[in-house]
Amino acid sequence: MEYLILIKENIRIFYSRYEGYITAVLKFALCFVVLVLINGKMGYMKRLDSMPVVLIVSLLCSFLPANLIVFFSAVFVVLHTYALSLECAVVMGALFFLMFLLYYRYSPKDTPAVLLTPVSFAMGIPYAMPIVYGLVGTILSFLSVSCGVIAYYMVEYINSIADTVQGMADDTTVARFRFVVDGILHNKEMVVMVVSFTAALVVVSLIRHFSFPHSWDVALASGILVDMIAVVVTSSVLGVKVNLAGLFLGNIIAALIGIVVRFFVFSVDYTRTERVQFEDDEYYYYVKAVPKNTIQPRETREENSKPVKIRD
Amino acid sequence: MTRMASFEANEGKQAIRICNFFRSDYVTLHVVRSAVSATIAFFLLGGLYIYYNVDMLLQEIYSMDLIETGRTLVTAYIIFVGTFALISYVVYSFRYDRARKSLKDYNNALRILSEMADSEHR
Numbered sequence: 001m002e003y004l005i006l007i008k009e010n011i012r013i014f015y016s017r018y019e020g021y022i023t024a025v026l027k028f029a030l031c032f033v034v035l036v037l038i039n040g041k042m043g044y045m046k047r048l049d050s051m052p053v054v055l056i057v058s059l060l061c062s063f064l065p066a067n068l069i070v071f072f073s074a075v076f077v078v079l080h081t082y083a084l085s086l087e088c089a090v091v092m093g094a095l096f097f098l099m100f101l102l103y104y105r106y107s108p109k110d111t112p113a114v115l116l117t118p119v120s121f122a123m124g125i126p127y128a129m130p131i132v133y134g135l136v137g138t139i140l141s142f143l144s145v146s147c148g149v150i151a152y153y154m155v156e157y158i159n160s161i162a163d164t165v166q167g168m169a170d171d172t173t174v175a176r177f178r179f180v181v182d183g184i185l186h187n188k189e190m191v192v193m194v195v196s197f198t199a200a201l202v203v204v205s206l207i208r209h210f211s212f213p214h215s216w217d218v219a220l221a222s223g224i225l226v227d228m229i230a231v232v233v234t235s236s237v238l239g240v241k242v243n244l245a246g247l248f249l250g251n252i253i254a255a256l257i258g259i260v261v262r263f264f265v266f267s268v269d270y271t272r273t274e275r276v277q278f279e280d281d282e283y284y285y286y287v288k289a290v291p292k293n294t295i296q297p298r299e300t301r302e303e304n305s306k307p308v309k310i311r312d
Numbered sequence: 313m314t315r316m317a318s319f320e321a322n323e324g325k326q327a328i329r330i331c332n333f334f335r336s337d338y339v340t341l342h343v344v345r346s347a348v349s350a351t352i353a354f355f356l357l358g359g360l361y362i363y364y365n366v367d368m369l370l371q372e373i374y375s376m377d378l379i380e381t382g383r384t385l386v387t388a389y390i391i392f393v394g395t396f397a398l399i400s401y402v403v404y405s406f407r408y409d410r411a412r413k414s415l416k417d418y419n420n421a422l423r424i425l426s427e428m429a430d431s432e433h434r
Contacts, residue, residue: 102349106400181360
């Protein structure tokens with residue numbers, strides 16, 4: 001355990017020393033992965049589906065605010081769908097615009113969740129998202145995660161109907177538009193995921209704020225349970241087939257990722273909990289203090305223990 | 313002191329920006345912004361609905377009770393915008409109170425630090 005805490009401390013020190021560079025690299029990597037995934041899944045517009053364009057946009061995003069990665073990703077998706085059909089592009093554009101109008105006002109700092117959710121689906125670990133954002137985000141993070149789920153299923157749906165839409169050249173614009181909207185509105189799997197992710201994230205976020213011992217572990221376990229129950233219940237209500245083995249395995253992986261995140265974000269020693277009471281001019285304070293698990297790395301200890309040279 | 317410096321560099325900036333407003337001004341400004349966003353969203357959704365049902369609407373436009381339809385639309389608009397305004401009111405009131413409390417804690421910590429510095433000088 002001490003060794004793990006030491007590694008964590010070293011990572012923390014390394015991050016705080018090179019924060020600017022690491023943030024830029026992470027933004028570049030996130031943007032690059034998302035754009036490569038979009039191009040890989042869609043790729044209808046050949047001009048966008050090229051590595052130089054992806055690299056230029058990713059480099060641009062590495063020093064621009066993180067929210068612009070979402071904007072550029074949305075632009076990529078809309079342009080690809082435009083190359084496929086105007087109706088698909090209108091529906092996609094309208095949906096992204098609605099997302100920006102309605103959710104962005106409340107949780108602008110959670111925009112990475114909108115991108116990471118589709119990435120987690122692509123990596124086969126979607127159930128990790130509500131658990132991780134329940135642990136590190138706010139209760140309103142469910143909006144961002146839900147938007148990510150909707151964006152992922154929209155892209156998947158457009159991808160699945162691409163041939164059909166191209167074959168509907170003789171139909172009217174309204175018929176094609178109606179076909180696209182109907183498919184999105186009747187995507188029950190998307191509804192199951194949005195409901196279960198929201199329930200799990202809200203439960204994790206609520207429980208982890210309690211001050212009882214091991215509240216973060218209880219939150220994590222409750223989130224996993226709620227997620228599984230919500231998926232089973234909503235899918236049976238909506239008549240969606242669910243792969244129970246995949247659900248179970250996915251949630252086990254989500255729990256493991258949650259444990260790693262919890263270790264990095266909230267590692268405390270409950271055996272050394274102290275209760276203190278004090279007052280100032282306006283308040284009485286009843287404080288429960290739980291010490292963090294920390295070890296000072298050797299380098300820092302040696303630096304601190306060096307005698308200070310005093311000039312004559 | 314490290315926590316104070318971190319507060320100054322990060323969430324402190326936003327807290328100061330929020331607390332430059334009176335509570336009512338801050339909350340009203342954001343409720344109005346949300347209402348404008350909700351209005352644009354409502355008209356966008358309305359436009360999509362009309363386009364989706366354009367055939368049916370063109371057939372029924374002459375037999376439709378326009379006053380009743382208008383009343384339904386206005387009610388739907390009020391409910392839609394009202395819901396977003398209410399959510400904004402709750403969220404931004406909470407954010408203002410939290411920013412104010414964090415600034416108050418920061419000022420208390422500054423005062424304690426200043427008292428410690430004074431006692432060291434004496």
